[in-house]
Amino acid sequence: MLAPLxxxxxxxxxxxxALQALQTRDEERLLELHRVYLALKGRRRARLSxxxxxxxxxxxxxxxxxxxxxxxxxxxxxxxxxxSDEVDIWLHTLETExxxxxxxxxxxxxxxxxxxxxxxxxxxxxxxxxxxGVAAVPxxxxxxxxxxxxxxRPALPARLYAKLLAHLSGEDEVSKRDHLAARLMGEAGLRLxxxxxxxxxxxxxAEGLLEVRRGKGGKGRxxxxxxxxxxxxxxxxxxxxxHARAGEPAxxxxxxxxxxxxxxxxxxxxxxxFAEHYRALGFPARYRGVHLLRHTAGTRYYxxxxxxxxxxxxxxxxxxxxxxxxxxxxREELQRRVEGLEAE
Numbered sequence: 001m002l003a004p005l006x007x008x009x010x011x012x013x014x015x016x017x018a019l020q021a022l023q024t025r026d027e028e029r030l031l032e033l034h035r036v037y038l039a040l041k042g043r044r045r046a047r048l049s050x051x052x053x054x055x056x057x058x059x060x061x062x063x064x065x066x067x068x069x070x071x072x073x074x075x076x077x078x079x080x081x082x083x084s085d086e087v088d089i090w091l092h093t094l095e096t097e098x099x100x101x102x103x104x105x106x107x108x109x110x111x112x113x114x115x116x117x118x119x120x121x122x123x124x125x126x127x128x129x130x131x132x133g134v135a136a137v138p139x140x141x142x143x144x145x146x147x148x149x150x151x152x153r154p155a156l157p158a159r160l161y162a163k164l165l166a167h168l169s170g171e172d173e174v175s176k177r178d179h180l181a182a183r184l185m186g187e188a189g190l191r192l193x194x195x196x197x198x199x200x201x202x203x204x205x206a207e208g209l210l211e212v213r214r215g216k217g218g219k220g221r222x223x224x225x226x227x228x229x230x231x232x233x234x235x236x237x238x239x240x241x242x243h244a245r246a247g248e249p250a251x252x253x254x255x256x257x258x259x260x261x262x263x264x265x266x267x268x269x270x271x272x273x274f275a276e277h278y279r280a281l282g283f284p285a286r287y288r289g290v291h292l293l294r295h296t297a298g299t300r301y302y303x304x305x306x307x308x309x310x311x312x313x314x315x316x317x318x319x320x321x322x323x324x325x326x327x328x329x330x331r332e333e334l335q336r337r338v339e340g341l342e343a344e
Contacts, residue, residue, distance in 0.1 A: 008036045011133065018132035022079040025068050030125075031057055037128035049216070051193050051267060058101070059121020065100040066090050080135040087122060087140040091115050116142045155295035156287055161186055167281055173239060174255045178273055180236050181252060182293060184210075188223050189297035189315045191216065192290050196267050198251040200240075203233055212316065221316045298323065 008014045014033075021029040034056065067082065067090070068075035077086060094115055098107030110118070119142055129135035156164070164186075168179035184190045184198075194212050202211040208230060210223045225233070236251075243262050244253050250264030271290050278288045294315070301311045302323075312323040 008033060008132075014131075015133040018129060018134045019080065022129075022134065025064065025070075025075070027061065027064055030064070031060060033132060034060065034125055034128045037131050038124070041127075041131055042124075049193055049214075055117055056121040056124055059118040060125045062094070062099060062101055062118055063090060063122045063125070066093060069100070080129065082126070082135065082138060084138045084140045087119070087138045090122075091119060091140070094118060154286060154292065155299040156186070156292045158296075160281075160283060160287055161293075161296050163281060164277060167277060173243065176236060176239060177252055177255065178277070180232055181270060182274075183229055183232065185290065185293035186296045187229060187300065188225060189294055189301065190223070191294055192267050192271060196250075196252060196265050196270055199249040200237065200251050201249065202251065203237075205230060205234065215316045217318075219316055219318070221313070223314060 007017070017029070018033055020026070021033065035053070038053070038056075064079075067077070067079060067086070094110045096109055098109055100107075119140060123137060123140075126135055126137040130137055164182060165179060168175050168182060170176075181195055184195050185192070188210060190198075190210075190212060194215055197214040198210075198212075202213060204211060204222075208225055208227075210225055211220065212223060213220045215221055240251075240253060243255060244250075245262035248263055252265045252270070253262050254260040254265055254269065274290045274293075275288065298311060298315055301314055302308070305311060308320050308323045311317075312320045315323060317323050
């Protein structure tokens with residue numbers, strides 16, 4: 001990052017370089033400007049996760065592909081004059097036609113959550129351009145989905161979670177690793193990014209705790225672990241020793257691949273692994289996605305504790321209201337109450 005920082009430190013040079021990049025559609029230089037802006041001026045500074053950065057860059061590429069298609073001689077409008085009207089038209093195009101970053105035969109209309117993520121990326125991009133002194137930030141409200149969050153992103157029901165763990169109960173190394181990953185998300189409540197960021201040294205067996213050092217927004221927390229999960233971690237570490245590369249600190253490592261074997265798993269790799277498991281088990285479409293496991297943990301915590309403040313602490317939520325969704329996700333309790341009405 002040192003070389004890019006030097007390229008953008010001088011305000012006058014920064015403005016000239018940014019304007020040239022806009023006029024010539026220099027996508028890589030514009031993305032570089034955005035990365036430097038996030039590192040120096042962004043709310044989270046260097047703590048921004050690689051996943052969030054990748055999502056931002058996808059949104060920026062998406063916008064540039066619409067505003068100035070690569071095959072076009074020039075842009076639809078000067079990129080430094082973009083306002084809320086242009087952004088609204090772009091969002092409408094995504095909502096009705098889908099992404100220009102995929103082949104036409106694979107395009108699907110984007111949902112409100114995806115539109116909101118794309119808009120967040122463009123807002124961040126134009127904040128970087130404002131920092132460079134070449135553009136203003138479009139004032140466009142974020143799209144909203146009328147469907148409640150607990151309906152859009154439900155927890156994996158207990159019976160399906162048990163089915164998933166049974167599916168991963170094989171004796172091979174890959175099954176044992178994926179079984180552990182499922183429990184870290186489905187019972188300890190870790191995010192996908194937090195699981196793959198874990199190092200062996202983050203497991204504190206004497207205290208029965210797991211240190212999450214790279215949580216969302218750079219926040220850390222300590223998560224108490226059940227005795228059975230501690231035993232599984234202990235068994236996995238013995239197995240891991242047989243495959244980990246020398247000096248590799250990661251808790252979860254790749255199994256297979258000449259270059260990747262024994263090295264830290266990526267979030268994308270683990271995500272694809274669970275997508276395969278869900279397909280093999282024939283789970284309904286609404287119950288696919290690795291983040292559902294964290295919702296499962298949140299629901300379990302709420303069922304056991306009935307204390308939203310404790311749930312917020314365990315899951316690393318800054319605002320307890322964020323944890324309130326798990327009270328609404330307690331479908332088993334709702335089912336019991338409905339069945340109780342029938343018995344009356």
